[in-house]
Amino acid sequence: MYRTHDCGSLRLDDINQNVTLSGWVQKSRNKGFIVWVDLRDRYGITQLIFDEKRSPNNVFEIAQSIGREFVIQIKGLVIKRESKNPEISTGDIEVLVNELNILNESKTPPFTLEDNTDGGEELRMQYRYLDLRRKSVKEKLLFRSKVSMEIRKYLISAGFIDVETPYLIKSTPEGARDFVVPSRMNSGQFYALPQSPQTFKQLLMIGGLDKYFQIVKCFRDEDLRADRQPEFTQIDCEMAFVNQEDVINQFEGLTRHLIKKLKGVNIESFPRMSYEEAMKTYGNDKPDIRFGMLFGELNDLVKDKGFTIFDSEELIAGIAVPDAATYTRKEIDGLIDWVKHPQVGAKGLVWVKCNDDGSYKSSVDKFFSETQLATWAERTGAKIGDLILIISGEIKTTRAQLSALRMELAKRMGLRDPEVFAPLWITDFPLLNWDKANQRYHAIHHPFTAPKQDQLDLLKTDPGGVTANAYDLVLNGNEIGGGSIRIHDQKLQSQIFDLLGFTKEEAQAQFGFLMNAFKYGAPPHGGIAFGLDRLVSILGGDETIRDFIAFPKNNSGRDVMIDAPSKINDSQLKELKLKVGPQKKE
């Protein structure tokens, strides 16, 4: 037996007990006649004492040679600690060692295994197994395990059943790019890894299973943006005989439960907002509503007043930054530089200070009177002491730029408090958008999303104007879940495939199994999927999702620890009947 106790459990009550502990040497302090060692395991840290007088000679001798991260086993007597350490749970005691066994030695780690480490991201990822020993990293993984289990418990007790869907499925190029898996037994053919179990969960509903969930890995071969992973984890759910209201209520319940259980926070309400309103007032479809600075659209107030820059723009919109009228010229110039960065790409900012004395001072005083500026203040909700910042341009880009500015200001002003949780449903998404280049529609959500029931006629006359029966759950400015009521009528599904530019043959080849299933009594159904990585990271403190993944990949999709992907043997390629590389002449 390697231990009688773990390193987090000994207390004053255990004094005078003989114990056996195993763990890693966090640090050791050698005072000549006494060596103290902090012994660490998953559960905590216990202080060991090796005493020249009280420990056996050979034990004391070896103790002087053990280094950081050595794995040792000790036997000893629990004694009262003279100078207590209130910061650790075992801080009242220490263990006077009388037997010492070095289980494994350790080279000096390439970075310090403390919460504040000196290791950079790349190095820590290469030695992820050492990084995991840091308390902050370990606790993130423990937290993730806890969140997963809470989700399962909630859904199981709500009558959901956990069904495993296959990982080796069929490639369907609609949507993101698939990872594919060559089949050796069916040469020239490929499986694909699922981007989500979408069609399978729909088939489970057609199969009568009614309430399904799965916490499942999904795969997308995308050019990676920061904080995106080629494999990610989804909480995938589907229900039969439901409308949008039923799904929303069910998963509002789950979200409320998680925030209460894991953070101790009661969520009073889950407001709802249409996609259109979100775009108009926050400039994006996942607004962070923990703070204000809603958009005011100024077109009618600013056009044809002699300021020609505004006259030609599609949208002029502003936000009121609270208590920022005191910003210096330099600070405002800093913001102007920030919005001009290529990542944001605005042409500049117009600003208006709402001074304490009720007067207004702006960068466009030549063109607008104080009376006019006062109407801008009213429109943006600016109060005395606020600073109005205005961006103009095409509708889409202006909204994106002003939204980026709003989020940046909130970050700088500390308004994005990770301990405050503000969920929000976004509803009434458009069903389709028009792709000019390819002269076809794209599904905004996916091709299985149902249009609103009362808009089926509009689908024939103005497909781009149709609203979807879709909904996203937003938490603190992040989309944590998205779902929809699905099409369950074969004719409607076929009509959508037509609009998306599928030929009948393509639709049949890729989704024939689903279209066929619709002919055998498909029930009305709908569902939702949550991004677990994101959800856990927000609940865990709004950091990057990578920290909450045991073995993440870098931005090139590489696992730098195991060095994957890598070349494979020629014999493997031969068995798969594959040739690799640029198409050379032979």
Place this chain on the structure above:
Amino acid sequence: MYRTHDCGSLRLDDINQNVTLSGWVQKSRNKGFIVWVDLRDRYGITQLIFDEKRSPNNVFEIAQSIGREFVIQIKGLVIKRESKNPEISTGDIEVLVNELNILNESKTPPFTLEDNTDGGEELRMQYRYLDLRRKSVKEKLLFRSKVSMEIRKYLISAGFIDVETPYLIKSTPEGARDFVVPSRMNSGQFYALPQSPQTFKQLLMIGGLDKYFQIVKCFRDEDLRADRQPEFTQIDCEMAFVNQEDVINQFEGLTRHLIKKLKGVNIESFPRMSYEEAMKTYGNDKPDIRFGMLFGELNDLVKDKGFTIFDSEELIAGIAVPDAATYTRKEIDGLIDWVKHPQVGAKGLVWVKCNDDGSYKSSVDKFFSETQLATWAERTGAKIGDLILIISGEIKTTRAQLSALRMELAKRMGLRDPEVFAPLWITDFPLLNWDKANQRYHAIHHPFTAPKQDQLDLLKTDPGGVTANAYDLVLNGNEIGGGSIRIHDQKLQSQIFDLLGFTKEEAQAQFGFLMNAFKYGAPPHGGIAFGLDRLVSILGGDETIRDFIAFPKNNSGRDVMIDAPSKINDSQLKELKLKVGPQKKE
């Protein structure tokens, strides 16, 4: 709202309530003035009654046209049923319908959706979404969900943490064949899908996480045998600072809990048997110990007695078939034919009847006296009334053949009762076996399994004779779990790679990350993995694992429902820089 109740919940207490139900038409009986419909959903069946006099005219009319598997919604009044049906939970009531809404029509299913269906395997798999509507299939998936959750609850409360390991990893050709995934972003390189998370769970132990579990999909590109799937689910577990006894105790606890909780059966004991003893007495390493018929080895009793066939054989072994002395000549010939089938491959059987009067009658009476036959009876444990069946040949094949015969007889005699659970630990497996063809050793378990601590010297002198620190858990003749204490010493691991024929460069390229990790304080660790598909099927009644998988693949690794694998687009191949097919000249 599609329903106020599900189809399994209405009782006598609900009489006179107005309810809304939705579901599928299981069957309908039209008596001219009355139509009865069995309405089915996941939760049960409720009888609907459409009455010419009491239902509205249009409702009654439509009711006559609805066919099997139509999806309907009804509103109606719960009334007392005249002829009760005790076989269903709602059998005391029926619902008098006053509103009927056809939610979706259905073509006539290609097979009947009853427990005893007329659909063959291939057809049911092609329409798996209809097959799932059958009660017996649905209940297997519900059972699987329940088993998974029980496993999680047990392990979480025992302090294990659920960690997700990556699916896109590195190909390591040792062991079974990998499925590989071409990387677009790292052209010419491949990920592999995990055959198990073996190295990752070891790295988690090195990372200090101590008690890990995961219910995880694993992948093996093998030529499929019956009842093997290219993707399968593993309960994967690992612990640090443990020896074999610790792991065995922990997972004995899990197994005991599952059998108690899910089957109501208390397991008194988990006997243990060495690999050698299992092979000697049962002829295989996963013996079904629910019944006897242990092997008796007869070499010393039968050789050099004039029966030359036995004289030249490596092993002569027999089993005593209880109460089978009354078998007719025809029955015995049938058994002889059975063992001669190519799948078994024995040359024949020698038999001895232990007659009721104490006499013996055998197929080798010419060569052996009754006194001699009596010693065979003693050796095989045969009692009066038993039939001794004897096979001879090379040790390995004889054991396999006699074991197959033993299992076949047990099946025929009804000794493999699916409600009896007999677990067994097999220990002391050999570490390596010698591959004559390739002049190298193979790891019996995998290359990370530790030899017994006291046999490290033997590793230098007689590697083939070394026993591994490995253990399998067998349940009712199936290996449900297997594990080992792992190597945590870099030098020992390197020595094993040498024995397995790895060059230093190959070992470094494939497992360098693990060898490197061992240098930074790897703790002693070990674990186990259970096959969930198999475990669930045994707990669920010992049927084929395919029945307990929502969307299984066939023996060619195909999903016949979605028709995967399939060809992919040329543009996909081009992006991956891959060429497919026989190596043509260009």
